[in-house]
Amino acid sequence: MRKLWMALLVGFFLVGCSDDAEVNQWELCDEEPTCPEGMIEYGGGSSCPEGLCEEVSECGNTIYCEQLEECDAVPSCPDFTVEVASQSDCIQGAESCFSRTMCNFTIWCSEEPDCLSLDCPEGATEVDSQADCPQDDVDCYELPHPVCDWQIWCWEEAEPVCDEERTYFDECPAEFCDGPPETCDPCFDEGDYFEDQCGCGCEIREPVYCRVSDATGEGACEMEVGVVFDGDSCITISGCHCDGPDCERFESLEECQRVTGDCDGECGEPDGPICSMTYYPPDHPEGPEDCPDGSIFTVDDCEPKCVELDSCEVVD
DSSP, rough: OOHHHHHHHHHHHHHHHHHHHHHHHHHOOOOOOOOOOOOETTTGGGGGGGTTTEEEEETTEEEEEEEEEOEEEEOOOOEEEEESGGGGGGOGGGGEEEEEETEEEEEEEEEEETOOOOOOTTTTTSSSSSGSSOSSSSSEEEEESSSSSSEEEEEOOOOOOOOOTBBBOSSSOOOOSSSSSSHOOOOTTSSSSEEEEEEEEEEEOOOOOSOOOOEEEEEEEEEEEEEOOOOSSSEEEEEEEEEEEETTOOHHHHHHHHHTTTTTTTTSOOOOOTTTTTOOOTSSTSSOOOOOOTTTEEEEEEEEEEEEEOOOOBOO
């Protein structure tokens, strides 16, 4: 009897140890099953096609792995949709997304809103391509859709390029009267009136008498080849020949001194406008006459005058 009780106790002890060992074995296993090289995990569970999958188990977890397809194709989204990173990035919400799979590669495509609605700005004209844009004085540009992957071409009249040196009127005069220029001419005492694509205004009146001469003596010769005004005084230039548009501006040193003698503005302003007539250059038949010897030319109160340099008295 004593031997029987001993046998039962040993049996219970062995069974208890066996149960604890099995529990500890699972508690110590933390490996996750992974697919062998060249295979990927099949997302459909155990329903993958027979012969293409194999079962991989680890620590009580089982996955199914399928062989990678050998192909170079990639999926693409159809027209009027755009590829997005994931279903959560869909433009109109997750319900507007769908996936496309090819060669074990999956992308997400999102429907795009208003992909057919794109118009050129007001005043612009749509054309099929840049080659269909007019070539003269137009701005032709590509207008991309703000969301969809396509664009249209638009053209419109180019903005006029205006001369920054000119001063334009705020409003162009409708017409000119026939009265005296000081009351009818908007450019009285200034350059000629002009109109262009940027508006209207007065031409910049270039200096006639007191501008610096554009002429130089060229060559190593010591021959006198011209007379020029350097902004302060009249001088002669030497060389083998004269180079520049003002080589024949002055016939002599004396003429240059008479014409530019009042460029310091002591007696008037030689380059000031002659208000009773159009401002002509010196060589024009209706331009101001040259002054006699011993006097200089100037303009005082819009009147051309020949005056004595020392006294500014008008020469009869």
